Amino acid sequence: MARKQAFVVSHKEPQLLVPAKPTPHEIKELSDIDDQKGLRLHISMIMFYRANPLMKARDPVEAIRDALAEALVWYYPLAGRIIHGINEDKFMVDCNGEGILFVEADSNFSLEDLGDAIKPPCLYSKELLYQVSGSDGILGCPLMLVQVTRLICGGSVVAIRVNHVLTDGLGLAQFVKAVGELAQDASSPSTKPVWRRELLTAKHLPPPLQTTYDYPEYGIVSHKSIIDQDKLVSRSFFFGPKEMKAIRRKLPPQTKPRSKFDLITASIWICRTRALEFDADETVAVICAINVRDKGPPELRDGYYGNAVVTSGAVAKARRLLGLLGSPLEYAVELIEKAKSRVTEDYVRSVVNFLVSNGRPPLLRSRSSIAVTDLSRLGFDEMDFGWGKPVYGGTMDGGASATAITHARYRNSDGEDGVLVPVFLPPAAMKKFEEEMKKFTALDPREVIEIPSKSLLKSTL
Incomplete structure (x- = not known):
């Protein structure tokens, strides 16, 4: 039996890519949402493209x-570097035009060879996004790393890593869309970038009308708070038409319509x-990341590419989710809906003030809480650089954490469109998680999810 060929990517020397024209050299302030401690990290997205016969003469790397x-x-701050502001707790951007990192690469695999490895968490993430030594810091490092990999079939892979302090998922999607338009000979991006970070900065905002909001996502503590991040396994769970139908059947009759995000998140919780x-x-808690571009002035809604996301937590006693009292799914969905509905313009002002007054604390990352981000509507599955839409476009690693999950848009091998959620847990817990999730997504009405397993019942006595 012939040995299966190993996946190999040949990387050329990383280069600093600077703006095509001179750009302003200045220091820019970040918002109080941008430089909170919970966003001092990097996020990665990836897009896989088939070969396009009409583009055979054009090199995707060069384009x-x-x-x-x-x-x-247009987005010249991304070519700069993060520096300390008036104190070490406050960051600013030195728009010095030093550039972003760019890596050219070639692979010995075709898109067909990659198969399911393209879905998050991507099996070949380290090869498709080369981690340039010393590039992953927050201060003084390039703010973006882009790798374009040619596949032997004529297809390509575009992977991007960005410093989260500068932008969120929607802001990055706006930038990538601009790259796609310019690659197809547009004279300018269809959406012009808006900086205006003062719109989410406490010293420029009117005080909130209400000062009694709670922020449980910054203060939930469990006596079993640690999950060893080095001993996790991952599984990706697909929620297509059949799975969503099954989950909706688990709700009591005559229940009002619920969103797909709320149902999936509640089921996972x-x-x-x-x-x-x-x-x-x-x-226990689930922490929802909420886009607030529609919770303020028009400048936030069209072109703003900074971080415009706040969080709101849904909190419950575990017994309600274990199924000891009533319908756990209906209860969890209602808590998530209530948490999301709290996020108004006044709530956003209150969060900004809270962050500044409390030293920009990180979100709680513990065994008892899970942060959820919906990346399924960012538009990475629509990004076109001239070769058409990607086969898959979205998150690369799916969070890679036992305390965070992301929703990604995905089309399975049967051609069904749905949402893919990578989950990371210790091996024993993952086995139990899979068993419980099978009950949620089983169309057979005889499957009963409200009765917990014997081991769970013992833990509640």
Whole structure:
């Protein structure tokens, strides 16, 4: 039997890519949402493209590299570096035009060879996004790393890593869309970038009308708070038409319509709580990241590419999710809906003030809480550099954490469109999680999810 060929990517020397034209040299302030401690990290997105016979004469590496340089003229702060502001707790951007990192690469695999490896968490992430030594810091490092990999079939892979302090998922999507437009000979991006970070900065905002908001996502503590991040396994769970139909059937009759995000998130929250075997009286939470571009002035809605996301937590005693009292799914969905509905313009002002007054604290990352981000609507599955839409476009690693999950848009091998959610848990907990999730997504009405397993019942006594 012939040995399966190993996946190999040949990387050329990384280069600094500067804006195609001279750009302003200045120091820019970040918002109080931008430089909170919880965003001092990097986020990665990836797009896989089939070969396009009409583009055979054009090299994707060259086309995207040139378009990136043009886009950086419009988004010139991304070519700068993060520096300390008036104190070490406050960051600013030195728009010095030093550039972003760009890597050209070639692979011995075709898109067909990659198969399911393209779905998050991407099996070949380290090869498709080369981690340039010393490039992943927050201060004084390039703010973006882009790798374009040619596949032997004529297809390509575009992977991007960005410093989260500068932008969120929607802001990055706006930049990548601009690159795609410029790669197809547009004279300028269709959406012009808006900086205006003062719109989410406490000293420029009117005080909130209400000062009694709670922020449980910054203060939930469990006595079993640690999950060893080095001993996790990952599984990706697909929620297509059949799975969503099954989940909706688990709600009581005559229940009002619920969103797909709320149903999937509630199901995962319940299954995770059961898999980790919380005691009945322990507090558990799900923390939802909410886009607030529609919660303020028009400048936030069209072109703003800074971080415009706040969080709101849904909190419950574990017994309600273990199924000891009523319908856990209906209860969890209602808590998530209530948490999302709290996020008004006044709530956003209050969060900004809270962050500044409390030293920009990080979100709680513990065994008892899970942060959820919906990346399924960012538009990375629509990004076109001239070769058409990607086969898959979205998150690369799916969070890679036991305390965070992301929703990604995905089309499975049967051609069904749905949402893919990578989950990371210790091996024993993952086995239980899979068992619980099978109950949620089973169309057979005889599957009963409200009755917890014997081991879970023992843990509540």
